[in-house]
Amino acid sequence: MKMRANVFKGPDKIGLEDRPVPKAGPGEAVVKITLTTICGTDVHIMRGEYPVRKGQIIGHEPIGLIYELGEGVTGYKKGERVAINAITPCGQCEYCLSANWAQCGGFLGGWKMGNTIDGCQADYVKIPNAMANLTKIPDELSDEDVLFTTDIFSTGLSGAESAHIQVGDIVAVFGQGPIGLSAAAGAKLKGAALIITVDSVPSRIKMSQKMGADVVLNFKKVDPVKEIMKITNGRGVDVAIEAIGLQESFENCVKCTRVGGTISSLGVYPAHLGNIGVPLQDFGFGIADKKIVSTLCPGGKERMRRLISLVKNERVNLRQLITHRFSLDEIQEAYRIFSNQLDGVVKVAITP
Ligand SMILES: [Zn+2]
Numbered sequence: 223m224k225m226r227a228n229v230f231k232g233p234d235k236i237g238l239e240d241r242p243v244p245k246a247g248p249g250e251a252v253v254k255i256t257l258t259t260i261c262g263t264d265v266h267i268m269r270g271e272y273p274v275r276k277g278q279i280i281g282h283e284p285i286g287l288i289y290e291l292g293e294g295v296t297g298y299k300k301g302e303r304v305a306i307n308a309i310t311p312c313g314q315c316e317y318c319l320s321a322n323w324a325q326c327g328g329f330l331g332g333w334k335m336g337n338t339i340d341g342c343q344a345d346y347v348k349i350p351n352a353m354a355n356l357t358k359i360p361d362e363l364s365d366e367d368v369l370f371t372t373d374i375f376s377t378g379l380s381g382a383e384s385a386h387i388q389v390g391d392i393v394a395v396f397g398q399g400p401i402g403l404s405a406a407a408g409a410k411l412k413g414a415a416l417i418i419t420v421d422s423v424p425s426r427i428k429m430s431q432k433m434g435a436d437v438v439l440n441f442k443k444v445d446p447v448k449e450i451m452k453i454t455n456g457r458g459v460d461v462a463i464e465a466i467g468l469q470e471s472f473e474n475c476v477k478c479t480r481v482g483g484t485i486s487s488l489g490v491y492p493a494h495l496g497n498i499g500v501p502l503q504d505f506g507f508g509i510a511d512k513k514i515v516s517t518l519c520p521g522g523k524e525r526m527r528r529l530i531s532l533v534k535n536e537r538v539n540l541r542q543l544i545t546h547r548f549s550l551d552e553i554q555e556a557y558r559i560f561s562n563q564l565d566g567v568v569k570v571a572i573t574p
């Protein structure tokens with residue numbers, strides 16, 4: 223049986239191809255995709271900035287129905303509606319058992335789908351270690367309600383969690399792309415008293431307020447560090463979250479964090495930077511008790527159960543991030559709109 227799949231064919235060359243529907247081996251499941259999306263990481267793959275093999279099916283954010291269960295998979299039935307995180311840990315290695323799911327087996331090893339194995343911008347996808355990774359979706363929630371638990375919300379929230387935001391903290395988030403927006407929502411969930419976000423794109427500034435920002439600073443109009451120091455009476459924020467992956471925004475985070483505060487790094491820094499510099503004076507010459515932490519999207523079914531519970535109990539509205547909807551046949555157009563940030567796009571939903 224054949225299916226449609228979005229394939230990486232070389233830099234700036236992606237498109238649909240016919241592929242055989244995958245078969246579930248021992249411990250695996252095949253899921254019929256009902257909804258997926260495009261991630262900023264997929265755009266890097268499309269442009270050839272993140273290496274995957276030619277012929278790889280891309281995409282790593284699937285919602286769907288269980289189509290086939292491999293040998294040994296128990297606790298699930300065919301036809302059940304499930305969400306799967308971009309990170310599909312094995313649940314058994316030393317990293318998984320230390321709760322570093324994204325680093326399953328070693329650096330970045332938890333990210334398999336659309337990276338080292340075929341992804342989910344297709345009619346069907348094969349999920350490894352199914353029993354650690356299939357999360358049932360409650361009937362009262364739609365596919366769109368939970369779509370972003372599969373990556374960006376888990377990642378953004380983890381930036382707030384890794385920083386150990388305390389009730390009453392003041393938090394700054396640099397960058398209000400999908401991850402930064404999710405980090406703002408995460409800061410709110412963690413009990414921040416004041417959330418200051420930084421961006422310049424009008425659609426993102428508007429969405430930032432909906433996701434939890436109290437103050438949005440447009441860095442094209444004001445110096446964000448100066449403004450943050452003014453708002454905090456010269457003290458700085460308790461936590462600054464970097465959600466872009468630039469030297470400048472990383473430095474700004476160090477500059478606007480209070481003595482003893484935490485810089486939480488979510489951005490992916492391009493390899494050509496060589497290294498990221500820390501401004502020594504703002505880092506208190508290494509003796510200001512400032513902490514720098516980094517996190518990649520936590521995955522696996524227990525993480526997903528918790529995220530879906532937040533959506534179900536209306537602690538967060540992720541569906542509002544969907545600004546555009548496309549069919550799988552229109553995926554190239556979806557990439558064009560999303561990758562060029564056209565038409566006020568925040569996130570797209572893709573239906574096979
Ligand atoms: Zn992603």
Ligand SMILES: [Zn+2]
Nearest residue numbers: 312315318326
């Ligand atoms: Zn593992």
